[in-house]
Amino acid sequence: MEAKICNACGHPFTPRPQNPNQTYCTDPECQRERRRRWQQQKRREDADYRDNDVRTSKT
Numbered sequence: 001m002e003a004k005i006c007n008a009c010g011h012p013f014t015p016r017p018q019n020p021n022q023t024y025c026t027d028p029e030c031q032r033e034r035r036r037r038w039q040q041q042k043r044r045e046d047a048d049y050r051d052n053d054v055r056t057s058k059t
């Protein structure tokens with residue numbers, strides 16, 4: 001398995017075979033950061049979704 005660079009701490013890590021698309025190492029701090037970014041993205045997507053919903057229901 002090829003080493004990857006963690007998106008949070010920038011250190012190289014080896015992804016688990018079960019999760020080859022992993023972009024954060026297993027450090028608890030980095031896992032927290034991963035969740036935080038995921039939630040941020042989710043909120044953004046939700047906002048887009050709500051926005052779309054309002055627009056489409058108006059027409």
Ligand SMILES: [Zn+2]
Binds near residue numbers: 008009010025027
């Ligand atoms: Zn990390």
